[in-house]
Amino acid sequence: MENLLSKKSVKDALGVGDIDFVSCSPIVYQAMIMDWMRNLEVGIPHLLEDGIKLLVYAGEYDLICNWLGNSRWVHAMEWSGQKQFAASADVPFEVDGSEAGLFKTHGPLSFLKVHDAGHMVPMDQPKAALTMLKRWTRGSLSESPESSVSSM
Known part of the structure; x- marks a missing residue:
């Protein structure tokens, strides 16, 4: 998956420019850490x-x-x-x-x-x-x- 999503042709088709694909982004993780272990079922x-x-x-x-x-x-x-x-x-x-x-x-x-x-x-x-x-x-x-x- 990482190899496929790192190809220039795939990046161009998705319109993501030079952004590198990562399967688990630490930036996204840190942005969502406030939701960790919160009861959202209510x-x-x-x-x-x-x-x-x-x-x-x-x-x-x-x-x-x-x-x-x-x-x-x-x-x-x-x-x-x-x-x-x-x-x-x-x-x-x-x-x-x-x-x-x-x-x-x-x-x-x-x-x-x-x-x-x-x-x-x-x-x-x-x-x-x-x-x-x-x-x-x-x-x-x-x-x-x-x-x-x-x-x-």
């Missing part, structure tokens, strides 16, 4: 009540933001759809006919555990991550694989 129920869609996803092998901890806070979060979300079944998230994860959805809230991925889901499972984003932005993680292939 504002999420208001967003859900307003119909703002939220997708929480985690790689099943993520040790930093583990899927089980994420699942627990999503399930424990108090909002009007909490009970219906908790009662929703886990559904296979399929990519190219194979199960790439498990998800559940109710109303504006979706949770997805991505198989065979760690903290950097897009790096570990790029096709699953891209499929997840495309389906979610179109409004349904549960699209049948056949309908999503033809429109990607």
Whole structure:
């Protein structure tokens, strides 16, 4: 990734000039350190009540933001759809006919555990991550694989 994003032709195509790509920028890290370990979940129920869609996803092998901890806070979060979300079944998230994860959805809230991925889901499972984003932005993680292939 670093080699690709360091090529002049790629930099020109992205319009970033001579900026060097780094996978973890210390400048960005320092700018965001104030958000470290802050509980931002307290504002999420208001967003859900307003119909703002939220997708929480985690790689099943993520040790930093583990899927089980994420699942627990999503399930424990108090909002009007909490009970219906908790009662929703886990559904296979399929990519190219194979199960790439498990998800559940109710109303504006979706949770997805991505198989065979760690903290950097897009790096570990790029096709699953891209499929997840495309389906979610179109409004349904549960699209049948056949309908999503033809429109990607």
